[in-house]
Amino acid sequence: MLDPRKLHLLRELARRGTIAAVAEAVTFTPSAVSQQLSALEREAGVPLLERTGRTVTLTPAGHLLVEHAQAVLEQLERASAALAAARGGPSGPLRIGAFPTAARVLLPPALAALTGAHPGLEPMVAEIDPADVSAALRAGELDVALVHEYDFVPPVTDASIETEALFSEPMYLTDRPSIAAARGDGWITNKPGTLCHTMAIRACQAAGFEPLVRHHIDDFDTVLAFAAAGHGVALVPHLAAAGQRVAHGPHPPAAGPDVPLGPHPQAAGPAHGVRLTRLPLSRRTLAAFRKGNGAHPAIVAAVTAFRAAVTHLPL
Incomplete structure (x- = not known):
């Protein structure tokens, strides 16, 4: 009989590439992971791994x-x-992952x-970049997470993860009428390795140039403060730009399929004075959870609460 816990380790090895990375993800020692995988080979009756040096x-x-393990x-x-559904209503710990904008705007309500x-649920929130969510869900570190997807960036969730779309929001450029017009400017992007950074780089490449990145900042309020002080240009999503004066570009995109865009706030925000041009680019926010777990009462309750909170967002 094949042990599901060992199958989980084999799946992680297929995705992470090294026994050391698997050991770190599941908080085992590398030798313990090797022993478990060797035991799985004996259970399977055929070689599963090919070892060449390290x-x-x-x-x-x-x-x-x-494939079968999945x-x-x-x-x-x-x-x-x-x-869980047979036991009654949702209760106990619920580990929620979220990127910073969602944690600040969507999660409180x-x-x-x-x-x-x-009242029996015990939500526990951890900020996490969407690029790291699939691994955290597979490892059981999270039960559900809010992730985002950008134009120019492929989805980051893998085949072991399901998602449900929540809403879509447009992107804005600070102080320039188009990305092409910012060719000679210094740029403010999120840190390398994040989806936001990848999106900014690829958006510039699509406009025909490599951006000169001067600052790496993840917090969009700080990004807007830097832009207001003339320290660079940046791409920011609508929820981060809410409260800024918006100058619509010549080709504003249509509203996303999940939530129609409403009136744009006109009061100055924390980095007032930044002129924002709406671009034909969007960011989409989704709820993510392990495949097969979508009917869990706690997951259903969380996604329902997320959808209710979306109706109060300044979109």
Whole structure:
């Protein structure tokens, strides 16, 4: 009989590439991971790993078993969700991941609604970049997360993760009428490795140039303060730009399919004086959770609270 816990380790090895990375993700020692994988090979009766020095790769049988492991682990998630539903209403810890803008704007009203409707739930929030969410969900560090996707950047969730779309928002450029017009400017981007940074770089590349990045800042309020002080140009999403005066570009995009755009706030925000041009680019926010776990009462309650909170956003 194949052990699901060992199948989980094999799946992580297929995704992370090294035993050391798997060990770090599951808080085992590398030797413990190696022992578990060796035991899985004995259970399977065929070689699953090919070891060359310190390098470990999956054999064809190993790749085949990973495909089946995903289905097995997904079915176990469904079983866990069904048992939770049989026990009654959602209760206990609920680990929520969120990128900073969502944590600041969406989560406070969502958590108020969630705990008001389900006082037995214990939400615990951790800020996380969407690029790291899939691994955190697979490792069981999170139960549900808010992630975003940008134009020019492929989705970051993998085949083990399900998502539900929540809303879409446009992107703005500070103090320039178009990205092409900012070719010679210094840029303010998020830190390398984040989706926001990748989106900014690729948007500039699509306009025909490589941006000269002067500052790496993740907090959009700080980004807007730097832009207001003349220290560079930046791309910012609508929720970060809410409260700024907006100068619409010549080709504003249509509203996203999930939430129509409403009136734009006109009062100055924390970095007042920044002129913002709406671009034909968007950021989409989604709820993410492990495949098979979408019917878990706590996940259903969380996504319902997220959707309710979206109706109060300044979109």
